[in-house]
Amino acid sequence: MRRRLIQSTLAVVLVVISVFGVSLVIVETRTISHSARERVESEAVRLAGIVDRRLLGAETVDAEVLRDQVADGQYAVIGIPGREPIEVGSKPSGNVIHATAKGGQGETVRVEEPRSSVAREVGRTMLIIGLVALLAVVAAVLLAIRQANRLTSPLTDLAETAERLGSGDPRPRHKRYGVPELDRVADVLDSSAERIARMLTAERRLAADASHQLRTPLTALSMRLEEITLTDDLDTVKEEANVALAQVERLTDVVDRLLTNSRDPRNGSAVSFDLDEVIQQQIAEWRPAYRSVGRAIVTSGKRHLQAVGTPGAVAQVLAALIENSLMHGDGTVALRTRVTGNQAVVEVTDEGPGVPADLGARIFERAISGRNSTGIGLAVARDLAEADGGRLELLQAQPPVFGLFLSRTPPPKDQEEEQTVR
Incomplete structure (x- = not known):
């Protein structure tokens, strides 16, 4: 040219x-x-x-x-x-x-x-x-060379940008050339690069979230299947198989939830549900893991609370908090329920050293971890809570207290019970 x-x-x-x-x-x-x-x-x-x-x-x-x-x-x-x-x-x-x-x-x-x-x-x-x-x-040759360089150099840059996009490098260059037609092409390429970058980020985030969120249910399912293979008692086999089937259903719900959030985090299927059922389910699933390390997990607070949200997502948030306490905390883990205004609150605390002062509110950022972990669990938990219209906060750093706030649907009769389950 x-x-x-x-x-x-x-x-x-x-x-x-x-x-x-x-x-x-x-x-x-x-x-x-x-x-x-x-x-x-x-x-x-x-x-x-x-x-x-x-x-x-x-x-x-x-x-x-x-x-x-x-x-x-x-x-x-x-x-x-x-x-x-x-x-x-x-x-x-x-x-x-x-x-x-x-x-x-x-x-x-x-x-x-x-x-x-x-x-x-x-x-x-x-x-x-x-x-x-x-x-x-x-003079004409010099002017022609200058004009040719002015036109061909941008085309070379644009070709290199398109080649970088094709090779998986979506960084926009934000470079303009003073030629309206070429600047228009550069605008389109930069917009495409930004869209590709967002899509790649979403795909990588989905892969990381799926890897983290599916790890715990798959581990629990493997433990159930191992228990089935180690027993000859038919009743025990049936009981463990039923539990395994329930975990498969929750695993399916986790996958569906991850896919739904990857497309549009606001697309939730919020319903009114019994918060006690979700908490008891998590207690039953995590109690063997805590017993194996000599620790306990308990619940207390208001009972029969009706919350608005997606039970599967709430279960994933609580599972992330319980797992976080198991990995980084110490002593007894307590799940306390209470009411504040028109919200039901589930607090998860333990007797460990808590969140380091240098992390603070950054604990919910991705890749931020106090120890050698992925730093994804709490970030995913907060995203799930916000997608359900709730929120997840660090209420206290030492000892650690995490609070899950959900919209509350009051029952016909306000029943308040204080009970501790071990």
Whole structure:
């Protein structure tokens, strides 16, 4: 493209120079020839006037006297009646330009000038025109190269940007070139890069969330299946199989929830549900894991609370908090339920050292962890809570107290019971 731009610009300039240059040469040649003829005629008239004046004054008229009156390169013949013709200068050979003038005393003056002088003057003029044309061509080539670089360099940049997008590097360049059409293409590519970056981020986030959220249900399901393989009691097998089926259903719900949130986090299927059922389910699932490390998990607080949300999502949030206490906390883990305003609150606390002071509210950011963990669980838990219209907060750092706030649907009779389950 660069070569085509230079060639096309150069072709246009050459055509313009040819048209105007040839016309200018013709005009200048005619002008020089006409000027030379007028100059010779003027010299003839002037010389005739000098001869006429000297004749009237009875002065001498000869070649010696008139030699200084004839310009170099010119030849003059003065004819006086009754005398021999007087020749001044060297007679030119070849083509000449001549003019004849007559005086008042009957004398005639013929002035000749070689046409080669006109040719030399025309040659000098054509040389000047040629130099100007050459400068114009050089300027045109330089301008064409500059313009070609201005147009082709952005196209090269845009091609590199498109190639980077195709290779999986969606960083926008935010570079503009001062050419509206090219800037429009750059705008579109940058917008596409930002959309691709958002999609890639969403896909990576979905993969990380799925890996983290599915790990615990799959581990629990594996433990149930191992217990089935280790027992010959049919009743135990049925009981464990039923529990495993329930966990498979929750696992399916986790997958559906992750996919739904990856498309639109606001798409929830909130319903009114019994908060106690979700808490007891989590207690039953996590009690074996706590017992295996010599720790306990208990519940207390208001009973028969009706909350608005998605039971599966609430269960995932509580599972993330319980698992966090198991991995990073110590002592007994307590799930306390209470009411504040029109909200039901589930607090999860333990007797561990709590959240380090340097983390604080950043504990919910992705990749932020107090120990060697993924740093995804609490971030996913907060996203799930907010998608259900609730919120997850760190109420106290030491000892740690996490609070899950959900919209509350009060029951027909407000039953308040304080009970601890071990």
